[in-house]
Amino acid sequence: MSKIFFTVGPTQLYPTVKKHILQALKEDIGSTSHRSEQFQKIYSETASSLKELMCIPDDFQIFFLGSATEAMERIIQNCVKEHSFHFVNGAFSKRFFEISRQLGKNSQQIESAAGDGFNFREISVPEKAEMICLTQNETSTGTSIPMKEISKLRKRYPDKLIAVDIVSSAPYAAIDFESVDCAFFSVQKGFGLPAGLGVLIVNRNCLRKSEELEKNGVSTGSFHSFSSLRKYAESNQTSETPNVLGIYLLGKVARDLFEYGIERIRKETDAKAKMIYGFFEKNTEYSPFISDEKNRSKTIAVINTPDGSRNIIENMKKNNIFVSTGYKENKKTQIRIANFPAHSLSDTEYLLQELSKL
């Protein structure tokens, strides 16, 4: 029996990844120059497959970075002169906020109580905030922000930029790119790929802001400033030698997901999420950490385990099933289960069946 990874990232590889890696070896992708025409073709195919899959409008640009964490830093450097405003609902949104402070910005945050959503109507974003930063799906707590709340923020604050972390919700989450100026993810979560690639999707407002900062003598970084990323992206290149294999594989998997059907993926994700949460709700020992269903992530289920996470994790390992511990301070008391396109219905049934035996 092969291993099944329900870990939140890195996670189970999408079923077609192996085939694409073998093909990449045949095509000598590992030896391909990033200045070659072959690479330019890979870049443009991956960018257009992503645009098609995620309904990204044509006037957005796609940049390839090292990780999602890098995307946080690049966004702050390029879009914020002094003030960003952060909705903090867990460890990753906290990291986004802290990065802005470390870069010397005078940023502010609103923090939700652990596992709770935000009362958006009662929150007002400070006048001086240039950008609003949100983590649509908090992998540390399993909270999710409904897209319609982000769209409402857009209507309330049309002059502010909006940045959204979609690392553990893409490609499941239907992002309304009218309401978002930039979004980012890394590939080892919902896309089911090996780690080592970040993707940043930006519109013209972000590029314009970055230019304005540069004109005013604000540092926007070096090789990965938006102006440098853009210059190279326009000819389907990168300034440095990138993760060529990662970009190749992402393009292939994005195409596979598109052909499989994004609506079908969404329906299946919803159905599996219902099974997973239903199982833990019925169980007398475990309980979902997020009590309000509307804030519950469909792709990351965080579960309280009164007898500790260790036993469960060790027992599941014996069946070749891998689940994640809780994040940091909840490491010992919670488990986290990923529900990505790479997780089939039958794998999920198997997971729940084995859990029910504990």
Ligand SMILES: *Cc1c(COP(=O)(O)O)cnc(C)c1O
């Ligand atoms: C994993 C994760 C990140 C960090 O991704 P890296 O690729 O490790 O930089 C950021 N935000 C969220 C929500 C995540 O789940």
